[in-house]
Amino acid sequence: MAATINSIFFNDPSIGLLTFTATIFTAFLITIVIVRNSKKRPTTVPLPGPWKLPVIGNLHQLAMNGGYSQPHRRLSELARQYGAADVMSLQLGELPHVVVSTPEAARQVMKTHDLAFASRPAIFAPYILYGGGYNDIAFAPYGEHWRQLRKICTVELLSAKRVQSFRWIREEEVAKLVVRLREAAVELGGRSKYADLLNNNNNNSDEGVDLSRMVGEMTGFVAARAAFGTIRGLNQALLTIVETISDVVAGFRISDLYPSLTFLPALTGFKGKLEKMHQEADSILDAIIHERKSQRQIDHKDYLIDVLLNFDPSQLRFPLTMKVIKAVILEMLLGGNDTSSKIVEWTMSELIKHPKVMQNVQDEVKQAFGEKGNVEEASLHQLKYLDCVIKETLRLHPPGPLLLPRENDEKMELCGYEIPAKTKLFVNAWAIGRDPRYWDKAEEFYPERFIGSSTDYKGNDFHFIPFGAGRRMCPGYDFGMEVVKLTLANLLYHFRWELPGDLKPESLDMTECFGASVGRKYALRVIPVPVQ
Numbered sequence: 001m002a003a004t005i006n007s008i009f010f011n012d013p014s015i016g017l018l019t020f021t022a023t024i025f026t027a028f029l030i031t032i033v034i035v036r037n038s039k040k041r042p043t044t045v046p047l048p049g050p051w052k053l054p055v056i057g058n059l060h061q062l063a064m065n066g067g068y069s070q071p072h073r074r075l076s077e078l079a080r081q082y083g084a085a086d087v088m089s090l091q092l093g094e095l096p097h098v099v100v101s102t103p104e105a106a107r108q109v110m111k112t113h114d115l116a117f118a119s120r121p122a123i124f125a126p127y128i129l130y131g132g133g134y135n136d137i138a139f140a141p142y143g144e145h146w147r148q149l150r151k152i153c154t155v156e157l158l159s160a161k162r163v164q165s166f167r168w169i170r171e172e173e174v175a176k177l178v179v180r181l182r183e184a185a186v187e188l189g190g191r192s193k194y195a196d197l198l199n200n201n202n203n204n205s206d207e208g209v210d211l212s213r214m215v216g217e218m219t220g221f222v223a224a225r226a227a228f229g230t231i232r233g234l235n236q237a238l239l240t241i242v243e244t245i246s247d248v249v250a251g252f253r254i255s256d257l258y259p260s261l262t263f264l265p266a267l268t269g270f271k272g273k274l275e276k277m278h279q280e281a282d283s284i285l286d287a288i289i290h291e292r293k294s295q296r297q298i299d300h301k302d303y304l305i306d307v308l309l310n311f312d313p314s315q316l317r318f319p320l321t322m323k324v325i326k327a328v329i330l331e332m333l334l335g336g337n338d339t340s341s342k343i344v345e346w347t348m349s350e351l352i353k354h355p356k357v358m359q360n361v362q363d364e365v366k367q368a369f370g371e372k373g374n375v376e377e378a379s380l381h382q383l384k385y386l387d388c389v390i391k392e393t394l395r396l397h398p399p400g401p402l403l404l405p406r407e408n409d410e411k412m413e414l415c416g417y418e419i420p421a422k423t424k425l426f427v428n429a430w431a432i433g434r435d436p437r438y439w440d441k442a443e444e445f446y447p448e449r450f451i452g453s454s455t456d457y458k459g460n461d462f463h464f465i466p467f468g469a470g471r472r473m474c475p476g477y478d479f480g481m482e483v484v485k486l487t488l489a490n491l492l493y494h495f496r497w498e499l500p501g502d503l504k505p506e507s508l509d510m511t512e513c514f515g516a517s518v519g520r521k522y523a524l525r526v527i528p529v530p531v532q
C-alpha cells in the first residue's frame with residue numbers, strides 16, 4: 001500500500017507538482033489562521049488611563065476641575081489628555097472602572113458585546129431603597145428577574161398603546177401648567193396682556209417665574225397619575241426618595257467606591273437614613289395600593305399599578321411580589337419625572353439663548369395650530385422642526401450623560417484591550433454627542449443639522465445615544481418624549497419668553513448640576529408673555 005502511494009505521488013511528475021502546490025497552499029492557510037487567531041487573543045497591552053495613587057486610585061484626578069459635579073466633562077477631558085478616547089481605565093477607590101467615549105467603542109459595548117456588558121454594578125442606595133434587594137429594573141443585575149421585569153415593562157407598562165392611553169392625563173396636566181403660567185404672567189404685571197385689564201402695575205418682573213420648578217412639578221404629576229391615578233400619594237417622602245436615587249445613581253459615593261468597607265454606610269449614618277426613607281415610602285405605597293384596589297372597582301381604569309397588581313400569574317416565571325411591584329412603581333416615578341422635565345428645561349434655555357431658532361420653531365407651532373386656541377397631541381407629528389430642536393438639545397444635554405453603569409461578569413476583550421471581570425463601565429454619551437469627527441461644529445446649538453437626517457435616538461446610531469442602546473436601553477423613551485413634545489409645543493404656542501431684568505440671551509448661565517439626570521444648576525427664571 002505504501003509503495004503504491006509512493007509511486008502515485010512521487011513517480012508521476014504532474015502529481016508531484018500538484019502535491020507540492022497543495023502543501024504550500026495548506027501551509028499558507030494555516031499561517032493565516034494562526035495569525036488571525038493570535039490577533040483575536042486578548043492583548044497584554046495595558047489599558048490607557050491616568051496614573052493612579054495607592055488607596056484612592058484616580059479619585060483625585062476625577063475631582064479636579066469640578067469633576068465631582070460634572071463627571072461627564074471631567075472624564076471626557078481625562079480621556080483626551082491620556083489619548084484614551086476609545087477606552088480609558090480608571091481606578092476609583094478600590095474598583096476598576098472603564099469609560100468609553102467614542103461611537104465605535106460604544107457600539108462594541110452595546111451591540112457587539114451587549115450581552116457580556118448587560119449587567120449592572122452593585123450600588124448601595126437603591127439596594128436599600130428598593131426594599132433590601134435590586135427588586136427594580138434599572139439597577140437589577142442581568143438575569144431572570146431583570147428579564148421578566150423588562151418584558152413586562154416593554155410589553156405592558158411602557159408600550160406604545162399604554163403610552164397613548166395616558167394622553168388625557170398629559171393633556172390635562174399641560175393645560176393646567178399653561179393656566180398657571182398665565183396667572184403668573186398676570187402677577188408679574190406690566191408685561192402681560194392682562195396687565196391693563198387688572199390695572200396691575202406692580203412690576204416685579206425682575207425675578208420671572210421659576211420654569212424649572214413648574215415644569216418639574218407638572219411632569220411629576222403626569223408620572224404619578226399614570227402610575228397610580230392620583231397625585232395625592234406624591235408627597236415629600238416619595239419625592240425625596242426619587243431625588244436620592246437620582247443623586248446616587250452613578251455610584252460615585254464612597255460606599256460604592258469602597259464596597260469592602262461594609263461598616264462605612266452604617267458608621268456615617270447613610271444606611272439608617274436610607275432605611276428610614278424606605279420605610280416611609282413603603283407605607284405610602286401600601287396606602288396607595290390599598291386605596292387603588294377599591295377605587296378600581298369604581299373607575300375600571302388601568303394605571304400602571306393596576307397592570308402590575310392584576311398581572312396574569314400564568315404568564316410569569318416568578319411571582320410579582322409586593323416588594324417588586326413597589327420597586328417598579330418607584331422607578332416609573334423616577335424615570336417619568338426627572339428626565340422629561342430636564343429636557344424641557346434645557347430646550348427652553350437653548351431657545352432663549354438662540355432667538356432666531358426660537359422664532360422659527362414658534363412660527364412652525366403657530367402654523368400648525370393657528371387659531372385653534374390649543375395644541376392637540378394628535379397633531380404633534382406635524383412639528384418636524386421642533387423634533388430637530390429636541391434632538392439637538394438631547395445631543396448637547398443628554399439627561400443621563402454617562403447612561404447607567406454596566407458591568408461584565410467575566411474577563412472580556414474590548415477594542416483590543418483586556419477588561420477584567422467585574423469592571424464598572426461607563427459610556428460617556430455626552431462626549432459622544434460632541435465628537436467632532438461625527439458632528440460638524442459640535443459645540444454649537446444648530447438644530448438644522450437634523451433636517452433630512454435619519455439620525456435618531458432609538459439606539460441604532462451610536463454617535464447619538466441619549467437613551468442608551470442594546471438590551472439595557474431606556475424602555476421609557478416614548479412615555480417621556482410625548483410629555484416633552486406636548487409641553488414644549490404648548491409653551492411655544494401660548495407664550496413669548498423674555499429674560500428678567502437686563503439679562504441678555506447670550507449671558508444666560510448654562511452651568512449643569514449632575515445627578516441621575518443632569519439639569520441646570522440655577523433654575524431657569526423667565527417671563528412668560530401670553531400671545532394667544
Ligand code: HEM
Nearest residue numbers: 138332335336339400403404467468469472474476479480
Ligand atoms: C424622556 C427622557 C428619558 C431619558 C433621556 C432616559 C434615559 C435613560 C438612560 C440613558 C437609561 C440607561 C440606558 C443604558 O444603560 O444603556 C435609561 C434606563 C431606563 N429608563 Fe429611561 N429615560 C427617560 C425616560 C424614562 C421614562 C419616562 C421611564 C419610565 C416611565 C424610564 C424608565 C427607564 C428604566 C426602567 C430604565 C432601566 C432599563 C434597564 O436597565 O433595563 N425612562 N433611561
